[in-house]
Amino acid sequence: MTERLLDIRDLRTWFNTDDGMVRAVDGVSLHVNRGETLAVVGESGSGKTVTARSVLKLIDMPPGRFAGGEILWRGRDLIPASNSEIDKIRAREIAMIFQEPMTALNPVYTVGDQIAEPLRAHENLSRRAALARAAELMRLVQIPDPERRVRDYPHQFSGGMRQRVVIAIAIACGPQLLIADEPTTALDVTIQAQILDLLNDMKARFGMAIMLITHAMGVVAENADRVVVMYAGKVVEAAPVEELFANPRHPYTQGLIRAIPRVDAKAQHRTRLAQIPGTVPSLINPPAGCRFAARCTFATDACVAAEPVLKPVGPDHTVACIL
Amino acid sequence: MNAAPPLLAVRGLSKHYSVTGGFLAREIARVHAVDDINLDIERGETLGLVGESGCGKSTTGRCIMRLIEPSAGTISFEGRDVTHIDGEDLRRLRRDMQIIFQDPFASLNPRHTVAGIVGEALVIHRLATGRRQIEERVVQLLETVGLRSDHLNRFPHEFSGGQRQRIGIARALAVEPKLLVCDEAVSALDVSVQAQVINLLEDLQDKFALTYLFIAHDLSVVEHISTRVAVMYLGRIVEVAPARALYDNPRHPYTKALLSTVPIPDPKLKRKRLVLTGEPPNPFNPPPGCHFRTRCPLAEPRCAEIAPALLETMPGHMVACHVTG
Ligand SMILES: Nc1ncnc2c1ncn2[C@@H]1O[C@H](COP(=O)(O)OP(=O)(O)O)[C@@H](O)[C@H]1O
Ligand SMILES: Nc1ncnc2c1ncn2[C@@H]1O[C@H](COP(=O)(O)OP(=O)(O)O)[C@@H](O)[C@H]1O
Ligand code: SF4
Ligand SMILES: [Mg+2]
Ligand SMILES: [Mg+2]
Numbered sequence: 001m002t003e004r005l006l007d008i009r010d011l012r013t014w015f016n017t018d019d020g021m022v023r024a025v026d027g028v029s030l031h032v033n034r035g036e037t038l039a040v041v042g043e044s045g046s047g048k049t050v051t052a053r054s055v056l057k058l059i060d061m062p063p064g065r066f067a068g069g070e071i072l073w074r075g076r077d078l079i080p081a082s083n084s085e086i087d088k089i090r091a092r093e094i095a096m097i098f099q100e101p102m103t104a105l106n107p108v109y110t111v112g113d114q115i116a117e118p119l120r121a122h123e124n125l126s127r128r129a130a131l132a133r134a135a136e137l138m139r140l141v142q143i144p145d146p147e148r149r150v151r152d153y154p155h156q157f158s159g160g161m162r163q164r165v166v167i168a169i170a171i172a173c174g175p176q177l178l179i180a181d182e183p184t185t186a187l188d189v190t191i192q193a194q195i196l197d198l199l200n201d202m203k204a205r206f207g208m209a210i211m212l213i214t215h216a217m218g219v220v221a222e223n224a225d226r227v228v229v230m231y232a233g234k235v236v237e238a239a240p241v242e243e244l245f246a247n248p249r250h251p252y253t254q255g256l257i258r259a260i261p262r263v264d265a266k267a268q269h270r271t272r273l274a275q276i277p278g279t280v281p282s283l284i285n286p287p288a289g290c291r292f293a294a295r296c297t298f299a300t301d302a303c304v305a306a307e308p309v310l311k312p313v314g315p316d317h318t319v320a321c322i323l
Numbered sequence: 324m325n326a327a328p329p330l331l332a333v334r335g336l337s338k339h340y341s342v343t344g345g346f347l348a349r350e351i352a353r354v355h356a357v358d359d360i361n362l363d364i365e366r367g368e369t370l371g372l373v374g375e376s377g378c379g380k381s382t383t384g385r386c387i388m389r390l391i392e393p394s395a396g397t398i399s400f401e402g403r404d405v406t407h408i409d410g411e412d413l414r415r416l417r418r419d420m421q422i423i424f425q426d427p428f429a430s431l432n433p434r435h436t437v438a439g440i441v442g443e444a445l446v447i448h449r450l451a452t453g454r455r456q457i458e459e460r461v462v463q464l465l466e467t468v469g470l471r472s473d474h475l476n477r478f479p480h481e482f483s484g485g486q487r488q489r490i491g492i493a494r495a496l497a498v499e500p501k502l503l504v505c506d507e508a509v510s511a512l513d514v515s516v517q518a519q520v521i522n523l524l525e526d527l528q529d530k531f532a533l534t535y536l537f538i539a540h541d542l543s544v545v546e547h548i549s550t551r552v553a554v555m556y557l558g559r560i561v562e563v564a565p566a567r568a569l570y571d572n573p574r575h576p577y578t579k580a581l582l583s584t585v586p587i588p589d590p591k592l593k594r595k596r597l598v599l600t601g602e603p604p605n606p607f608n609p610p611p612g613c614h615f616r617t618r619c620p621l622a623e624p625r626c627a628e629i630a631p632a633l634l635e636t637m638p639g640h641m642v643a644c645h646v647t648g
Contacts, residue, residue, distance in 0.1 A: 043513035158602055188375035188540065190599045193584035197598055215513065218543070218586025241590045259518035261547030263570055263585050264592070272522055273547070276515035279483045 006032040011069035013054045020284040024050040026233040037210040039220040042230035048213045052179050091118045095170035099182035101162035105154040111165045112150025137168040160191035181213045232291040239317040249319040251296045328402035329363040336396035352607035356382040358558035369535040371549030378555040380538045384504045421495035425507035431479040438475040444497040464493040485516035504536045542585045554578045557614040564640040574642040577615045621646045
């Protein structure tokens with residue numbers, strides 16, 4: 001049996017703004033199994049980051065609030081959990097890394113001290129022992145010359161090396177789940193490949209599950225076991241990666257896959273790309289029914305009348321579309 | 324021999340930036356942003372320019388546009404040296420060459436309406452006179468790029484990223500340019516909108532016989548849109564070839580590595596990736612010889628001494644490498 005490490009059920013995370021209530025995450029259900037890589041894919045503003053940050057309660061409240069749902073971590077709901085309980089889970093059980101590594105690093109402390117910090121806090125290591133572990137972790141994430149570089153400050157590292165430092169901090173206490181929010185989006189393609197290889201290596205070595213948030217279908221295809229597709233604050237489709245690409249069922253997923261130019265597709269050169277007309281809807285007073293209906297070529301009155309729910313269409317494959 | 328000169332010819336183009344320091348503000352280092360490059364862009368083609376951030380793509384585009392002064396080299400447009408023209412000549416050149424950027428918002432005056440933004444160039448270049456005529460032309464331009472006449476009196480912040488890029492394109496087209504430089508013009512857009520803008524650029528090229536210099540770091544997008552592609556690394560062009568040839572038969576070790584790291588949206592494809600180790604060297608005082616040698620799996624002693632020249636190895640396919648060239 002696969003174990004559901006993280007099981008998000010009907011989560012609603014809303015923001016109170018001057019313009020009205022932003023229903024950023026509005027009934028999202030998804031789960032991450034032990035040891036797997038779940039990719040969460042969708043265009044900007046679809047609610048990926050808010051979903052991820054909700055798990056570790058990294059949402060500013062106010063303006064944000066949980067308007068419903070559950071976030072089950074190994075069976076236990078995190079929404080009612082206290083801050084100190086969340087602090088214990090953060091780092092030791094669930095770690096998170098972000099697109100811009102600099103925001104996660106403190107510019108005035110050496111990277112060694114920053115990698116050592118969770119080890120000292122959670123594993124009661126002495127400073128010396130923790131710094132030695134920090135150098136080991138830096139070696140593990142393939143930062144050259146770690147014994148010397150533990151004493152360097154974040155600004156002395158390149159973007160790719162900083163993301164390695166952030167990964168070292170994240171894996172220091174051996175978490176079971178790593179939430180990686182666009183970890184390579186700010187990096188060049190050759191460095192992106194290095195970082196993704198590193199994450200996959202850490203996953204294989206420690207059996208850690210990864211929730212990989214990305215907007216790039218190529219990154220999804222090459223790294224995910226399963227995929228969740230989000231659109232305008234909702235999950236529209238979920239499936240194992242090969243199934244999703246071979247048999248996308250939601251018109252939005254189909255559109256996404258066909259809209260990307262591919263370097264390997266000879267026939268496609270300078271042929272028209274499939275395009276999804278229009279733009280994403282506002283999340284303040286979002287349209288009734290299916291939120292994709294206004295851009296969907298198959299939409300009928302029924303799509304606007306009632307909101308489609310996720311229903312199974314195959315093994316492990318669910319779609320929120322009435323067609 | 325084909326006698327007609329290319330639409331644009333770049334010869335020996337260099338752009339160096341001095342980094343000063345110390346108490347006499349002496350030059351302590353020099354960034355070779357663009358280092359002695361040659362490029363031809365033929366009429367009606369799309370030349371793609373790819374490479375990782377900081378390799379000198381934007382600097383090349385800006386030198387060509389005469390937005391910054393090159394340190395050395397010449398830029399010829401329709402066979403005429405335009406490297407040092409100014410005044411009325413430069414103003415006329417601005418009609419022939421236009422540029423659109425990654426963040427259209429930054430280049431659109433937030434206090435002007437769409438009508439003002441697109442109409443401004445018509446006024447400057449006296450391409451339309453009188454309110455009626457200007458407005459008619461602006462509406463025509465908006466429709467050309469897929470916007471509507473009721474967008475005329477709106478402000479940039481009222482538009483999505485994709486629509487703003489359309490406004491930028493409409494403004495560029497207003498002067499009926501021959502060459503359009505697109506500097507990461509679709510890079511910030513979500514895929515569904517990116518596809519809309521790429522299709523639009525292709526349609527406009529067919530309709531108005533435009534020539535594009537398409538600068539981007541996304542190799543998939545560049546392959547899709549380009550006739551030929553030039554690959555840059557640390558200020559130099561390392562390979563130029565027809566798009567399909569470059570992707571089917573990359574010769575330079577850097578191009579090979581770059582291509583093999585592009586993620587392909589097909590989970591069934593299990594590729595052997597050629598992951599490059601290391602990172603690009605510091606652009607201050609780059610190493611002598613081949614700039615790529617510090618990361619190159621094929622590097623030989625001579626690579627550290629002599630910079631390889633960009634030579635034609637097959638018809639239309641140029642490579643700058645001692646070993647594979
Ligand atoms: N603090 C906030 N206040 C108001 N709206 C917010 C806040 N944080 C996020 N949002 C909104 O929530 C929506 C989802 O954002 P996000 O989760 O960041 O999307 P993604 O990561 O998929 O690009 C967006 O419309 C965003 O503007
Ligand atoms: N105004 C400037 N002053 C100093 N260095 C610059 C300036 N503009 C660009 N550079 C440097 O020149 C190099 C090339 O930059 P750029 O042309 O913007 O690269 P790309 O567009 O390929 O990312 C980089 O190392 C960049 O830091
Ligand atoms: S010239 Fe030498 S170092 Fe440069 S790419 Fe060729 S083999 Fe590599
Ligand atoms: Mg995000
Ligand atoms: Mg640039």
